[in-house]
Amino acid sequence: MILLISQFNSKQHIFKLIKSINITSCRLVVVNHSEDNLYLPGVDFININKSVSLSKSRNIALDYCVEKGYFKECNYIMFPDDDAAFSEDFWENIDFRLNQTSLFNVEDNGKIMFKWWHYGYLSYKNVMSSNIVINIKDFKNFRFDENLGIGSKFGSGEDLDLFWSIGDGKFNLLKDIFIHHTLVSSNYRDINDQSRLNKYFLGHLKVCQKHNRILPVVFSLFIPIARIILFKSFNHNFKIFKNRLKSILKFNRKI
Numbered sequence: 001m002i003l004l005i006s007q008f009n010s011k012q013h014i015f016k017l018i019k020s021i022n023i024t025s026c027r028l029v030v031v032n033h034s035e036d037n038l039y040l041p042g043v044d045f046i047n048i049n050k051s052v053s054l055s056k057s058r059n060i061a062l063d064y065c066v067e068k069g070y071f072k073e074c075n076y077i078m079f080p081d082d083d084a085a086f087s088e089d090f091w092e093n094i095d096f097r098l099n100q101t102s103l104f105n106v107e108d109n110g111k112i113m114f115k116w117w118h119y120g121y122l123s124y125k126n127v128m129s130s131n132i133v134i135n136i137k138d139f140k141n142f143r144f145d146e147n148l149g150i151g152s153k154f155g156s157g158e159d160l161d162l163f164w165s166i167g168d169g170k171f172n173l174l175k176d177i178f179i180h181h182t183l184v185s186s187n188y189r190d191i192n193d194q195s196r197l198n199k200y201f202l203g204h205l206k207v208c209q210k211h212n213r214i215l216p217v218v219f220s221l222f223i224p225i226a227r228i229i230l231f232k233s234f235n236h237n238f239k240i241f242k243n244r245l246k247s248i249l250k251f252n253r254k255i
Contacts (some may be wrong), residue, residue: 001026001133002065002077006057007033008150013083018043022091028072040217044068053151055144055158062143076133079162083131084181093177094133101135101170103127104177114175121215122166129159130181138166145210148203154198156203164211201247209251220244 003026007014014030021028025254030045032038037047048057054127054216058079065071076098080086087107094104103126118125142165149158163171201220208216221244224237 001041001071001078002074003028003078003080004032004061004065005080005082006036006061007031008054011038014038017080017082017085020086020090021086024093025091027029027065028076029061029065029070031061033057044091050212051151053146054149055152058144058158059146066205068155071136075136077136077139078133079129080179081128081130081181084179087178087180090177090179095114097174097177098133100172101138101166102133102172102174104131104174104179106131107178107205108180114173114212119173122219123171123173124160124163125242126173127159127163128181129162130179132159132162132171134162134166135170138170142166148207152203154203154206155199156201157240158203159208160204160207160216161210164207168239180221198243198247201244202251205251221248 003021003160003176005014005017005028007030011034018028018040020028030038030043032045032047033051035049037049038045044064048060106128113128113131113248114126142162144158145161148161149156194201204220205217208214221241224241224244227237228234228241250251
């Protein structure tokens with residue numbers, strides 16, 4: 001298996017992630033954005049020593065893997081975020097459970113990502129970069145859209161672009177295999193951080209437009225309205241609804 005990681009957060013995060021990886025089970029390629037060159041036995045560090053977008057960083061790593069021949073010797077590829085960590089039994093379970101392109105579960109302080117109502121047409125709600133593992137045969141010559149993701153014009157959407165480009169139907173759901181990761185950053189929990197929230201939602205709109213997906217856009221408006229009706233939580237959810245609707249109406253002018 002190939003693991004491609006872009007090092008954005010502190011070195012403490014990246015080394016915690018590396019410590020949770022069974023190096024003998026994978027090719028670990030890390031694009032290092034920090035000023036200092038990094039080195040560890042068994043890890044391929046690409047020391048670019050500058051900040052680039054997440055999608056560009058991953059494309060640099062993909063080109064490196066092609067050059068090194070890793071696509072010919074490995075069967076699967078993953079893109080864990082640098083502040084994620086694998087569960088203690090992940091590598092033991094993955095060896096006998098993984099037999100096709102899959103999504104596995106994400107845990108954040110006891111909260112589990114997969115929900116029963118996220119299957120079928122809402123399967124995209126289970127998707128984030130860290131929990132996608134793709135068979136190399138399905139991956140083919142995919143490259144990340146450098147307009148999508150952290151550090152780009154549109155602040156999100158690279159994970160959905162990967163998921164929809166490979167094809168929803170190719171993914172098996174592995175609900176009892178885990179990676180630990182904060183499900184939503186603290187910045188996105190803060191409804192007052194509208195600049196980041198709006199940029200994140202624009203990325204969602206962009207990737208939906210790219211793949212001609214209407215349902216996720218409709219669903220993004222329906223959820224805050226449903227919360228107002230069911231939970232009587234008006235102020236917070238109305239603000240979400242209003243800003244999402246405003247973003248949709250302005251979307252064509254922003255692109």
